[in-house]
Amino acid sequence: MAELETRELEYFAALAEELHFGRAAQRLGIAQPALSKAVRRMEDRLGVTLVERSSRHVALTPAGQVLQYHGRHALLAVGAAIEKTRRAGGRETQLRLVIKPGGDANLLSGILAAYARRPDARQVDIVFGGATDRADHVRDGRADVALLYVPFDDLTGLDHETLMIEGRVAVLPPDHRLAGRSEVTLADLAHETLPRWKGIHGSGLPGVEPVPGIGPEVADGAELTQMVLLGRAVAVLPRSLTRPPHPGLVHVPVADAPGSALVLAWSQEDRRRLVADFVASAVEATQG
Incomplete structure (x- = not known):
């Protein structure tokens, strides 16, 4: 059975997003010929063409689009397994919240104050994500909770509480x-x-x-x-x-x-009291 390594999936994910071998190689920190050879090896091993190449154009084939979709989820699963395993081996001393810079609608100070009043409150570390990757921070374990905008952000695999609806x-x-x-x-x-x-x-x-x-x-x-x-x-x-x-x-x-909702989201699999307490504090601060 043909197999792909995690590193190969990372190479292909970068190329699928950039659609340019030079930019993808620069992003990965490798030489462009090395990236080209890696993609060729993947195609040979799978027996399919993943990208159509020309001197001016790179496009994903239908097979490449499938690998982009499933490969992304595979990388997220690997990252989540690593992060959650590390977390399971140590004490929970902090909670990580990922937000977009300026993307809290001025609610965050009140949320943090409400959570800090809990006798068992932990340190909350703020992680700044990009415009489109904050949900992935939660899926792969880099963050415990995220402030997201619906319907713009994808909530697949996440539970959430709506904190505010705005025009x-x-x-x-x-x-x-x-x-x-x-x-x-x-x-x-x-x-x-x-x-x-x-x-x-x-x-x-x-x-x-x-x-x-x-x-x-x-x-x-x-x-x-x-x-x-x-x-x-x-x-x-x-x-x-x-x-x-x-x-x-x-x-x-x-x-x-239609209104846009600012939501607090967390993994559907996450049933830790640490997360539940923070969510309850957020709801209390914004809807109480």
Whole structure:
């Protein structure tokens, strides 16, 4: 039976995300020829073509798309096994919370204060994740709990409590045709160019979706802001993620957009009192 090593899956995952051998090799810290040879060996061993190559273009084949999906989950499972095994061998002295910088809607101070009042409260370490990878921090054991935005973040394999539901706003350059409105609708935005978030499919907005291959790909809020400032895209964000407002951008409420929920999420398999107490404190602080 053909087998793949964890390192090979890591190589292929980087290539599948970058779709560029040079950038993927640089990200992995290896030479480009070494990455090319590794992918060739994987293809020979599996008996399938994983990527279509040309001098200007790299694309995943259907087989490559399957390996990208299942390989990602395999890597997460391996990482989770390692982290949870280490954790099981020692005392629980701290809880790790992953958040996006500025992605707590100003709720975190109250949550931490409520948790600190518990007689058995532990130290809470704050881990900063990217725009799209915080759920993976919980799945693979790097964090115990995460603040996530629904429907933007994927909650597969996670339990959660909703802490807040808020409206969404369109983020526009000041010379945009909609910038002078007091509010806009989803229909107004249907033909606008939306950014494509790296590693995320869809916008979570009915009838307003990024077109494959159209619109800039962004990995974080700084890149998104720059693209909107340049007039390359418009964005639709939860209201709390636009505070404080950028002085060069216009924020207009989207009247009929479904609400965005800020949730506290944790692994469905995690039944530790440490996590349950923190979740209860978060609910108490935001809904009490």
